[in-house]
Structures are given as C-alpha cells and as structure tokens.
Amino acid sequence: MNAGLIGSLVLLALIDSTSFGTLLIPIWMMLAPGRLHASRLLVFLGTVAVFYLVLGVALTAGAAALLDDIRPLLDTTPFQVVQLLLGIVLLVLAFRTGRKKEGAEPGRLMRWRERAMTGEGSSKALIALALTAVTLEAATMLPYLAAIGLLSAAELALPLTAAVLAGYCLVMILPALVLLGARIVAANAVQPLLVWVNGWMTRSAAETTGWILGIAGFLLASNAARELGLFDAIDTLSGAK
Template sequence: MDLLTLAGLAGLALIDSTSIGTLVIPIWMLLAPRVRASRFLTYLATVAIFYAIAGVLLVLGAEAATTALAGLSDAAWVNWVQLAIGVGLFAYSFRFDGARARRSGRGPGRADRWKARLTGENATVGAMIGLGLGAAALEIATMLPYLAAVGLITSAGLPVPLWLAVLGGYVVVMILPALLLGALRAVARHHVEPLLTRVSAWFAEHSDSTLGWVFGIAGFLLARDAAFRLGLFNQWINS
C-alpha cells in the first residue's frame, strides 16, 4: 500500500471523525458541567469497536466476493465503469452547498434528542454503551467514507495481519479528534469550552459541505485506482 493511498485513508478517517457519533455527541458530553472520563471513554470505545467489527466483516465479505469474481477486475470495461463512477462522484461533490443548507434551517434532529441523555447526571456506563451502539448503527447508511476505505484496503490485497492493522489505525484516527478534545478539556477546561462550542456550531452549519468532501475524496480515489489499472497515467507520461 503506497503513501498516497495511506494519506487518502487518513483523510477519509478524519472526515469520518466529524460525524454526529464521533464528534458532535462527544463535544456535547465535554460541554457538560461535570465530565466523567469513564463515560466519555466508554462511549468512544463502543463506537470504535462497532466500526472495527463492521470493517472486518465488510473486508471479509469483500474478499469472498473478490474470490468469486476472480479476474473480473482485469476487464477493461469494469475499470472504465469505475473511472466513470469516480469522476461522477467527484463532480457531484460540488453540488453540496453549505450556505444553501444553512438557509434551509435543517439540523441534526436525531442528535438533538440524544444530547440531554448524554450530558445528564443520570447517564450511566450502560447508557453510554447503548447510545454508542445506537449512534454507530444509525450512521451505517451514511458511512460512505468508511465504505470507500474498506474498498481501498480490500483492493490493496494485503495479508490479514496488515489489513487488520490498517483498519485499526483508521478507527483510531476516526476517534482521535474527540480524544484530543477530551484531553484538552481535562487540562484546560475554561480555555477549551469556547472552542468546543464553536466547533459544535460550525459542524451544525456545515454538515452538507462535509458530505460534499466525502463524495469528492471517494470519487478521486476510485478514479485514481481505475486510471492506474487502465494505464492512463503511463500513456500520459509517455506522450
């Protein structure tokens, strides 16, 4: 796996780190008057474990499909279709206008319903696990960055220990911003709370723009992989 692919995976993981489950809810927890580290870490660990297990299942399923369709990826028409999809996704990403989304007044409604339960005094470790599972499960339908990352890991043809390490690294990067904010909040609460408030407000206003970046990165990586398989870069260099 080359450095550009690893950089792409890191970028996708950072985009995944801005979802409701991986950033918005942790920020709300950190904005509570009293933050219990055990609850905060339990929540993040639950989300990370859920994503890791889902990733393993997706990679194994993708490998099984790849074995069943051995040789199909060598077909030129398949690579041209992948290239078209990648270019299409990249072009489609420009349709996501953050300013237009802000004018519509739309917000993350389901996240609002979780806020009181996460920041209240009656929240328990069991509730953190349940809400972590719920947050991750509800976002499966919108986990495009993760699906793109799984596709890149699978297409790399890595041995099992290596792709498990790459997948684990992806999940760690995905929750890293929340962990860093938690550490900053612990050592400099009064300085960090205004930042947390601004980040939470920014995310609420720019959720559409974030989704546009998801489509753009996924499209670029798909198109790049197809172009290499078709030898388009070699033709361009030789010309």
C-alpha cells in the same frame, strides 16, 4: 505496506474523524451542563471505534472472495451503465443535500446527551446512542469504505489488516480524545473552541455531506464513462466537427 498506502489511510481516517459520530456528538457531550463525565464519553468513543473495526474486518474478510466471484460482472456493459447511473444519482443528491439549511439540534439527541453526561442514563443507553450515531451516518462512510478498498487491493493477511484497521479507528477518534484531554486540563481555555467547532460543524453539516456524496458520484460516473468509452466517443465527435 508502503508509505503511500499508510499516508492515504491516515488522510482518510482524519476525514472520518470530522464526522457526526466521531466529533460533533463528542463535542456536544463535552458542552453538556454540569460536571464532565469523561469515562462516559470514552465509552461512547470506544463503541464507535469498535463498531467501525468490526464492520471493517467483516467487509475486508469477505471482500477478496466476493471480488473474485463478481469480477467478471464488473467488466460487463450493464454493470457499468448501472454504475454510471448511480454516480449521476449521487451527484444529484449532493446538489440537493448541499442546499439544505441546517435547523436546530435534534431534540431527542440532545435529551440523550443530557442523560448520558449527567449519569442519569445507563451504559446501555450510551452505547445505543453511539450505535444510533454511526448507523445514521452510514451513508457517509465513504472514506472508511475507500480505506477498506485500499486494504483489499493491497492483499494483506487478515491479522495485519485487522491491526491496520484498529490503527485507523484510533486515528479516527483521536481528535475527539485530544479535545477531551484539553477539556479536562484547561476547561475555561478550551470551552470557546468547542463552542466554535460545534457551531461550524452544525452549520456546515449538510454542505460537507454534499461534498462527500458529490466526490463519490463523480468518481463512480467518470470511471463508468471511461469504461464505456463515452470519453472516446466525445473526442471522436469533437474531431469530426
């Protein structure tokens, strides 16, 4: 592994750390009325991290073999056309998603939060909340999928890949852990920050999702257009004029 790969993975992990399940819900849980149950929040974050880790190892383990099998397909014109269309669809979805106005916080999620942090709900319910959160944000796991792609391209041994992914997942939940520690040590000082971050993330959730979808769509569409020679054709037409 080189410094460039490590830096890219850390950056992607920090982007992932600002997602719905890794930061917004933990902040909501810290803002719940009553005494803070730190252990329950740790169970939530641990579930999220383990879910990501297991998914990442499974995808990485199958990625190399799958890539060898489908590599001839990736170079075909039909596949590149499908990739171009998928990129365009993501760009359209990015525009539509970014324009959505945020509403109130989901009532069911808020009720789960109250039960989780007051101790009325079981650990199974808390784990179910974490799994529900990461499942709902599966469409925006693009930074994690990009990290898996980088690790697959690096052709690391599976144990080392698993260790790197474990470090990625730790960095991913680190901001929430730092906020939790600050909330325990200096609750009154941290409370305004939590309220502000919660409000900002709630207001900008749709816009952030739109940016993620837009970047992914642009990368897919531009790569397909380049492989199909569309840019060369445009240059030729421009030169002819």
